């Protein structure tokens with residue numbers, strides 16, 4: 360299977376290229392935004408490996424046309440334009456970019472009418488298991504248990520709460536059969552008043568090189584349940600994304616899929 364990486368010089372882009380090379384799939388190419396210093400560099404050299412004879416390009420359309428699947432961990436505006444190219448070329452698209460608006464997500468849904476798209480705020484197997492456990496715990500415990508989601512990431516992260524924290528919030532809301540945006544509290548400051556029953560709260564920490572920590576707390580009078588996941592290497596996200604590309608490549612039907620679909624959770 361031929362896999363291309365858009366945003367290949369980014370922190371995740373490099374991890375993704377390594378994961379493709381280690382998976383037995385073919386690394387078909389990589390692109391960067393026009394004007395990036397990485398354009399023209401050999402992909403192998405970019406990874407500190409021997410040259411691969413493939414250079415970083417800036418023509419995303421050509422990359423989509425040459426690949427069975429493209430993996431995109433870039434930025435929302437870039438992901439929207441890549442979704443249109445995936446639809447145009449009927450190429451599998453795997454999206455890990457976070458911070459997408461509703462309109463951005465609508466672009467993924469539109470592309471998914473033409474080709475398989477896997478979109479997940481977190482591609483680690485452990486986090487996706489945590490999502491399934493969170494949904495189950497929220498359903499069993501009910502709203503006598505206050506749900507708070509605490510996350511910590513490295514100092515470079517630009518969106519908050521993390522896409523994973525929001526995904527965990529959606530899983531908890533689903534377990535309670537409510538819509539997350541009707542019950543969420545994304546930050547607190549000043550005289551907030553008492554906590555409303557049924558609220559799902561978020562707390563965001565940023566600092567250092569933390570890859571990604573998430574805890575979902577269910578706090579009642581007399582006891583507290585905490586479900587925690589800690590990622591210590593970004594390689595887990597890259598491995599999961601390549602697994603998603605292979606899974607989607609074996610499916611004929613277009614559609615919008617999640618990592619939970621890939622893992623059968």
Ligand code: NAD
Pocket residue numbers: 365366367368369370371372390391392393395419432433434437454455456457458479480481482483596
């Ligand atoms: P980064 O800034 O290191 O990398 C992003 C790369 O995309 C940069 O190299 C940038 O130049 C490139 N880019 C931007 N526009 C482009 C375009 N039009 N064409 C080609 N390349 C373009 O960021 P990062 O830490 O690698 O994270 C990237 C995204 O992935 C973020 O949204 C982050 O939150 C998300 N992420 C998701 C997961 C997950 O499992 N879903 C895990 C880690 C990070």
